[in-house]
Amino acid sequence: MSTSSTTNSQPPHGLLHVGRVGRPHGVRGEMYLDLFSDHPLRTGKGAKLWIAGTWYDIATSKKSTDRWLINFAGLTDRNLAERLTNSDVYGEPIDDPSVVWVHELIGSVVVDSAGVSHGTCVAVIDNPAHPIMELDSGFLVPTPFIVSNDNGRVVIDAPEGLFDAD
Template identity: 30%
Template sequence: MQLVVARIGRAHGIKGEVTVEVRTDEPELRLAPGAVLATEPASTGPLTIETGRVHSGRLILRFEGVSDRTGAEALRNTLLIAEIDPEELPEEEDEYYDHQLMDLDVVTKDGEEVGRITEISHLPSQDLFIVERPDGSEVMIPFVESIVTEIDLEEQRAVIDPPPGLIDDQAEIVSSKDDSSEDADA
């Protein structure tokens, strides 16, 4: 099974190094020197990591055969893909690979069917489940502990406790206006 572990960003310096946007919780395992990664587009790879280091909070990699800025710039926006065993699980108990979460049924804690996970969007602040509802519409569910209360891989379902308005039109409208000021305007 293939897993996207990073996206190559800008060239860094003149010796073939690139910045990478890490898309794995295990960069020390997936992006270590010697790792051979498939690429998307496939024509740019496979790439073998020669060196890696952190600079100003960003991961900087150099690949075998890429020794100058021109070569590094040619790799920009390339996705790095690791081959993993489909049975392999993340080290932490409450972590999941995207492929484990795809197609899970989403239900509320009361058992109401919400839909099925069709996509996972990785944003800087949190991940989102894109859930297709039975009527074909989509709803976005933040993958945070307060909302996604349980992931049951055996039952192939995700249990959620959504706040009002997340999956329905029952949002609570809270006004900061003082009710007495409305009477004065009348």
């Protein structure tokens, strides 16, 4: 079921909040997870997730509409699954240079391709089309405009007029 357990329900330092446990499904310990990412390293067989003080290894997973139906190795009882309902889910950061992670954007200086700074990202707003960076200057920048994100500096390819005052 798990690789280790702790008595403290606070996640170990460095883990990212990656989702929340939904309701159990069936009688064999399967449960729904609402995950913020569908990256295969987060959802695939063998992926490790930290829930309520314990590490769990994914045995099986499948996408079910807008969430995941997960079975964890060793968790074979609905009652055990019910105890985890509504728990926060944490995971190790995934090192994938092709993906931009929210925790890497917040606090970063946002500059355009000419090197002009437009502010610091203070939040990332979830949006149905794509996430939007909120800058301390008040501007909102859709994440598809990101060209690169390195060492606290986000370079964007901003369309003309994005930073014009109303």
